Structure formats: C-alpha cells, structure tokens
Amino acid sequence: MRFIVVEDYESLSRKAAEFIGQEIISNPSMVLGLATGSTPLGTYRHLVEDAKSGKLDFSRVTTFNLDEYIGLPPSHEQSYSSFMWRHLFSEISIDPARVHLPLGLFEDAEAACAQYEKLIEQAGGIDLQLLGIGNNGHIGFNEPDDKLGARTHIVRLTEDTIQANARFFEKESEVPREAITMGVGTIMQAKKILLLASGWSKAKAIQQTIHGEVDTEVPSTVLQMHRDVTIIADFEAASLLDLSEVYICLKEYQPPRE
Numbered sequence: 001m002r003f004i005v006v007e008d009y010e011s012l013s014r015k016a017a018e019f020i021g022q023e024i025i026s027n028p029s030m031v032l033g034l035a036t037g038s039t040p041l042g043t044y045r046h047l048v049e050d051a052k053s054g055k056l057d058f059s060r061v062t063t064f065n066l067d068e069y070i071g072l073p074p075s076h077e078q079s080y081s082s083f084m085w086r087h088l089f090s091e092i093s094i095d096p097a098r099v100h101l102p103l104g105l106f107e108d109a110e111a112a113c114a115q116y117e118k119l120i121e122q123a124g125g126i127d128l129q130l131l132g133i134g135n136n137g138h139i140g141f142n143e144p145d146d147k148l149g150a151r152t153h154i155v156r157l158t159e160d161t162i163q164a165n166a167r168f169f170e171k172e173s174e175v176p177r178e179a180i181t182m183g184v185g186t187i188m189q190a191k192k193i194l195l196l197a198s199g200w201s202k203a204k205a206i207q208q209t210i211h212g213e214v215d216t217e218v219p220s221t222v223l224q225m226h227r228d229v230t231i232i233a234d235f236e237a238a239s240l241l242d243l244s245e246v247y248i249c250l251k252e253y254q255p256p257r258e
C-alpha cells in the first residue's frame with residue numbers, strides 16, 4: 001500500500017485527478033472504475049477542468065461505476081447514474097456507450113449482476129478503480145459482515161450507511177434500503193486501486209484499513225492484500241495513524257511511471 005497524506009480536501013482532489021490523469025495519458029483506452037459520494041466530487045471537478053483545457057481526452061476511456069441504489073431509475077435525481085452524468089460524464093467528451101453503471105431496476109437480480117460482471121470481463125477488466133470509504137470501512141456498498149460478496153451482488157445497506165447518505169435525500173425514509181454493488185473480488189481484480197478519504201469521520205476506517213487485521217467486519221482491510229493500492233488522505237482522515245507512520249507518509253510520494 002502506498003500512502004499519501006495531503007493538507008486538505010482541495011489538495012486531495014488535485015492529487016487524485018493528477019493520478020487518474022497520468023493513467024489516462026499513459027493508456028488512453030483504459031478501463032476506469034468510478035465511485036460516487038462526496039469524496040470524489042473535487043477530483044471530478046479537476047478532471048472536468050483538465051478535459052476542457054485539452055489536457056485529458058476521455059473519448060476512448062471506458063468506465064464502470066461501483067454501485068447503484070435498487071429501485072431508483074437512472075433518471076432519478078439521487079440515482080448514482082444521475083450523479084455521474086451531472087458531475088462528470090456530461091462535462092467531458094466521453095462515448096456514452098463506454099459508460100457503465102449497474103442497473104438499479106431489473107426483473108432478475110442474478111442476471112443483472114452476472115451481466116455487469118460479464119461487461120467488465122469483456123472490457124478486459126478494470127485498470128484503475130477509484131474508491132471512497134464508508135465510516136464503517138465499506139468499499140462500494142460492501143458492508144461489514146461475517147462474509148463478503150465476491151462478485152456483483154445485491155446488498156442491504158446498514159443503518160450507518162443509510163444515515164450517512166440521508167443528506168442527499170429530503171427524508172431518511174427516502175434512502176433506498178438496498179443497492180447493487182461490485183463485490184470485493186471484482187474490486188480486488190482491478191489492476192490498480194486509488195482510495196480517497198477526507199475528514200475526521202473517516203479517520204478510524206483509515207486507521208483500520210492500514211493497521212487493522214484483515215477482517216470482513218471492516219471490508220476495506222482486504223485492500224491490504226492487493227498489490228497496487230494507493231491511498232490519498234487528508235490530515236483529518238489520517239489523524240489516527242501512528243505518528244511515525246504519518247511522518248514517513250508526509251514525504252511526498254510520486255507514483256512510479258509505467
């Protein structure tokens with residue numbers, strides 16, 4: 001695991017966009033896994049700026065999002081599909097045929113999950129997966145449990161996650177109770193992973209991700225077993241790490257070029 005601690009959310013966003021940008025420049029037809037939530041918003045803003053200024057070309061990039069709420073049509077304001085179009089896709093020149101999100105409306109859940117896995121496989125797998133992290137250590141919507149789903153599957157959201165996501169809805173009762181998410185195995189198969197964490201509420205999860213025992217009750221700890229993970233955290237999210245660790249991490253880390 002590589003660990004970069006930056007001063008604040010803005011530096012995190014800039015650094016994450018640079019990281020993703022470098023990957024796109026070195027492989028313009030890459031397969032990029034994306035996340036929703038508050039954390040990547042600044043990163044998407046910088047990616048949009050870089051695309052508009054001609055620094056980045058998304059025309060051959062293929063994307064796969066981690067997850068979607070069950071029961072919301074893509075057109076729903078709070079669907080992850082709407083979120084992605086609002087904050088990224090409609091602002092960059094990307095081929096809509098190369099944009100993928102799991103569908104939150106389907107007749108056959110198993111077939112919908114299998115289809116999403118098949119699409120990822122047909123695209124050649126994910127080159128770089130962007131992740132946020134839940135306060136409880138969830139990645140995608142893989143919630144703490146005594147076992148984790150390996151492949152794309154349907155999950156019941158925990159109360160913690162429902163409360164955390166209620167800020168996007170008028171009432172907590174409107175937050176969907178279920179989601180479709182890539183599994184931990186799907187995420188772990190990505191060639192590279194970039195995890196972003198900002199704010200005090202993520203400090204415990206980041207501490208466990210880096211120093212904790214690998215435990216399905218903190219799903220992000222499985223990332224310790226991936227060979228190419230970079231974490232970018234701001235000071236607040238890194239605040240519970242060992243001081244010695246933070247000191248080492250403060251030395252600027254440059255990801256190796258391919």
Ligand code: F6R
Nearest residue numbers: 035036037038039132133134140
């Ligand atoms: C979203 C996702 C979630 C979020 C996590 C953190 O696609 O997969 O795991 O990354 O809930 O959300 P924020 O960034 O809103 O704190």
